[in-house]
Amino acid sequence: MTRLVLLGAGLIGREHADLVMGHPDASLAGLADPSPEAERLAERLGVAHYADYASMLDEIRPDGAIVALPNRLHAPAALACIERGIACLIEKPIAGDVADAARIVQGSERAGVPVLVGHQRRHSPDIRAAKRAIEAGELGDLVAVSGMTLFDKPANYFDAQWRTRAGGGVLLINLIHDIDVLRHLVGEIESVRAFTSNAHRGFEVEDTASIAIRFANGALGTFVISDNAVSPWAWEYTSGQALYHPVQPGPSLFLSGRKGALSVSDMYLWRHARETDHWQDPLVREHRAGDGSRTYVNQLEHFIAVARREVDPLIDARDGMATLAATLAVARAAREDRTVTLSEMLARPAEAA
Ligand SMILES: NC(=O)c1ccc[n+]([C@@H]2O[C@H](COP(=O)([O-])OP(=O)(O)OC[C@H]3O[C@@H](n4cnc5c(N)ncnc54)[C@H](O)[C@@H]3O)[C@@H](O)[C@H]2O)c1
16 A cells, blocks of 8 residues: 655646545655635545644655645745655646746655656546557657647636736646657757737736747647636646546547647547548548546556566656647747747746746
8 A cells, every 4th residue: 555645735736646545555644734614625535634744744754645735835845845755736826936946856766766747637648549559650750739628617727816816827827748748759849939828817927829849859839728718628628637627539639740630639540541642532530539547546556566676657747838838938929929948937937937
């Protein structure tokens, strides 16, 4: 039995608690969160409650810790785990800024303590199947990709004031997942250009963005995102894997290569019937069914294996830092109206806010 603890029992922390409690190979040994709701949750679940996570880590000495705290607390919490040799699953983004992410990377790599970053989509059946198809060469070299995350958040979502101010917008909350998937499937991002808009909600922070991406392997991509537009085109709907959204089967990401094309999450793989065919010849399509597994359960199972030191994290701290830096590059590209490279974001982490 792998003994896990939870740091932060808010919206997503409660989901993690339920997942751990329901898993046959893991136990929840305690949770740390000073809120009265968290204390009641601990009582209901019958697990030890702490207001202070350092005391919990010292007393329980768990195999792994799930960090579901507000972003700015990710770095101190991760370092507290690393110092004690405790593997951690840190919710996304890895940290509030690249400088803090770099501290986690350094701590984790120096101490040899694994950190898994909670970009759960990499554990989902559709993204796993897409990765397999790409790695098997079924699409050939990727040439062009395009994706969408378009959905409409309700007005009361913005009662939390931080969501209306810089850093609380659709880029850092949502686009970061899409950027992580693009890096995972297509390859490292070299540079980005972007426009952002707040024309519809009128908050200080962006609600909509369009992004152009150059990947290091030569592929090009575009992405549009809005939290104020009605559509079924968002992984949260199309995958059927999100925690709080209805299932709306269909595509939200399109990948096209020299040999074939794939739409995700409906998982149609398109290609010509013969290798010698060209644009005037018909395309045939195959359906690639997912394996029926659940994304968050898969993520937890992977973390259990990481905590037992059986596997390396699928998204380690360095990888999570690059996803954060590429997402912040989009914000900077829009703000400064220029092309921003990933390497400049990583070279000067203190400025990469
Ligand atoms: N992967 C996903 O799909 C996903 C979804 C939602 C949130 N998140 C991420 O999870 C993290 C938490 O988000 P949330 O929506 O659950 O936030 P939340 O505000 O609902 O929960 C945060 C909790 O942390 C507690 N807390 C604050 N300071 C603490 C401290 N010093 N020690 C212990 N507990 C403390 C708060 O009392 C609160 O219960 C964020 O980083 C967010 O980006 C990820």
